[in-house]
Amino acid sequence: MISGMLTGILFARTFSGVIATVLGWHAVYGLAALINLILVIFIHRWVPDDPRTPVQSKRYSTIISSLPKLLKKYRYLRSSSLNAFCMFGITNLFWSTLAFFLVKYFNYNSAVAGNMGLLGIVSIFAAPFIGQMVNRYSPRVNITISWWLGVGACVIFSIFTHSIYLLMAGIVILDLSTQFSQVTNQAIIQSLSRKSNSRNNSIFMFSYFLGGSLGTLVGINAWSAFGWSGVMISAVIFLAVALMNFFLGVPRKLK
Template sequence: MKSKSLNQSTVLLMAISAAIVVANINYIQPIEAEIAQQFNLANAVVGAVAMITQLGYAFGLLLIVPMGDIVNRRTLIMRLLILAIISALLAYLAPNIWIYAIASLLIGITSVAPQVIIPYAGFLAPTGQRGRVLGNVLSGLLVGVLLSRTVSGVLASYLPWQTVYLIAAVMIGLLWLVLWRKLPRDPRPTPTVSYRTMIKTVPKLVKQYPVLRASAVNGFVLFGVSNIFWATLVFYLQHQYGWGSREAGLLALLGVTGVLAAPLIGRLADIFKPRTIIGLGLVLSTIAYVVFGLWATHIWGLVLGIIILDLGTQFGQVANQARIQSIDPKASSRFNSVFMFGYFLGGAMGSFFGNLLWGLAGWTGVCGLAVVVLVCGFYAHFVHYPHVLKRQATSLNQ
């Protein structure tokens, strides 16, 4: 039976909302070189600012997203959008790197609305369609990541890079007006649990559910290796091909493969064990870096590697969301908070250490770092997690 409050147009609106808001945290990646040039900074310094954005997002996930379990989610989403507009305007007006760094931190913290929308969609979706609905909304999230890099890179090649943030503020403002009229009302009664009490339950949930810990680690790995690539791509293009932000942004369009695949991945997660789909994500990401390491000097190697890498990231994202949203609907926002905290903490570390390794060892260092992280991911997924489940089953049977 289809949810009366979650028809096809509502799912599409949620997907578009996720795309527009999440784009804020990725605008910086293709324009790092322009920012470094304007403020006369080393690339590693701008890489640290990109990390600050991701860290802000991670801590917003940890401290704000869980509120979705105790407050009206529609109201929370609308308020977050207003704060996101203010943060984008501050980045647009920033006169120096310090103000821009503060704006970047605030952009990260205030751009977590999609992570309230995702569990909200999972809550409203009929049980047998949860994977498909989440796959569609997550497609919007990936579109936002994809187009943010493209829009940012192309605009910065023709206009001052700050213009990107002005356009972002206008788009979120228009989105706010649409959501005010169209976003479904939260059907839950308002819980009486306090914020402090609710936050205290988060570590208990992490301890209680091995699947939640496994998803957070997997998200850390897959988004970490994705950001290792995207944070350093513009520098590699300058070094290898003499290209800049425009070409980096255009290459990001190749991620449309992952967008198109997301609904299919969601259906697969409804049919097969999500853990199997996640394993495929690790394999695909590894293959991508083999391609980057061997053939990135050829443009076809970059193209092929980007397609495979985005598919690997999306396999992990959709399948992990499907399995954590099936644990307990009453705590869906907290589960999403823990998972996405690990996810964007990995992204922040990937941005920072990717830039660091680029400065120390070039493209070889970048690819080597990603392979090391992926080896850790394989161990966690195929060795450590099954061992934890086996130990847990043994203790329950005793």
């Protein structure tokens, strides 16, 4: 499932870069809206109904109202959600400003920025290995690896701004950091409670994409105000929050 999600993100980066170059950036959002409309039709026609009886199932409003209670109840749900918030925030911080960076330092267009997304295929192939790491080592070990990979990527992006090959290496490292964080955190929350797995995952994914959205917002504004140095300072802040969260709430083992 995670590999499928990352593959979608991977090709979305590439196709959006090409479309923006050929038709302009407005066309990217128009096409995205059309694809979403088609997807709604497919979901309506082919996704099966909930097999549970009405007695077993709960009202949607009841399910939503229970989410804050679960967040309060499970300490490790809070820590995993915050870690994902920070690490995916760094990812989007970078990707939202990559096109600007490539124009300034290399005079490349958005199509090249999109093609850079193909480097993410390394993290997709690494997914089985990361899964084995999660099974073999403690969550703290894997979250530590994720954090240090994020640090390494930011160091490369900060210092080697004139080497396209080191930039590509940094992209691969950053995607691996995100993958380690995603797989490890989902393993943590799936171990908390069988009865609330789906709701726990909803909280986690909400935090995950909220962090990505904030990373995009911060990245664009940091670039406008301070350039690439502002983007990197913002990344350091995300990393610092993730580090504090590590000491406060990452479990030593799964239940």
